[in-house]
Amino acid sequence: MNVELIPGGPFDSNIFLVSHGGTRVLIDAGTGLGKDRVLKRLEELLDGGGLDAIILTHEHFDHSGGASHLSEHFGAPVFASPECARALREADPDLTGCFMFGTNMDPMMDITEIGDELAIGDLSFEVHSTPGHSPGLISLITHEGRSLFCGDLVFCDGGVGRWDLPGGNLKQLRESVRKALEWDYLSLYPGHGRVETRNPRREVELALAILGDA
Template identity: 30%
Template sequence: MIRNLAQGQRSFTSNTFLVAGADVMSDGADPEATPLDPDEGRTVVVDTGNEFDIVPVIERYVEDIDAVVLTHTHPDHVGNTAEVVDAFDVDVWGFDPDHSLVDHRIADGDTVELGAHQYDAIHTPGHKEDHLCFHAPDAGVLFAGDLVFAGGSFGRTDLPEGNREVLIDSIDRVLEAVGPDLREMHTGHGPSVTDSPYEDIDLSARAARTM
């Protein structure tokens, strides 16, 4: 189960994803009111978003979480982190352990458990130096952060630590890792892609080279 907790929010926030082992609600349940009972794996929040009260949104679906995992540390992706840590007493995992919010390092090539699947961490700088993408080969799922978006757009490179050539290299790495059989791509902003997401990443690679 992957759910975007920031859906419908009008604050300056990234998407924030609750990833749990359970894939479905109880039969006949109200999906906006019934907590999930994850039956396996680790219940994780990928990016905490910013400027909205995320804790009750998490509690709408699960009683507890096991960890917070960050794609990168731009404020719109991490602004709610302290509140999540306080509410659930969890550690935060990310690329840069020197960042004040990050308790544990995820290095390039590490494997992390999100929900019921194992994800490979891919260091993908260019938008920000500490940027990570997470790919589950067996499930065909990618968390792309702000590297690429639906429709062939890509992350900004005009912010500190941004670099267009490095971003292009990162997109190429992800393309090679995921392959055409990718089924789902969940991005830091905008809609997730469940229809041929590999094609969107390929379009992003081309656009980043020409724009």
């Protein structure tokens, strides 16, 4: 399995292209404000091949805003949690956070809701509901390579997702981070910042220590 970080604009989340066998899946899509740069790099990496799917870790605009454009361009289906899908279908300015970027979102109707397992071609994922930063946040673990894509649940070097945005909840966030210590994974791919391939569990432990019992 191979993971490539796609460079986006200054407000974009990390955008990961995950490849295994003949399957290529994008995890998160950025804001869409720098879509030409993202599209150019994706086309270089795909080298004439297709994109099989786009998976959104959650509904916030910096992760989901570019999904419609990329889905239309590549003909790739979009997958998300039921809560994320609902917020995007309603183009909810509070739950998507698009108001913070001075823009609106168009309703995104064509989204496939996912449960606790997802198989796309040669790739398969465990799907964990991890609310707290947002109601629709999910964390994905690849069966191939045991890589954890956690969106804005935790970040490397002790960071955690904000819980003061609409739909955020500190108690839920703490419980979600605690659950992440029970899973089996070998590398960590957060929604922002660097990745960790040596000791990912330590990063989750640091995040939980920062949350404490507050």
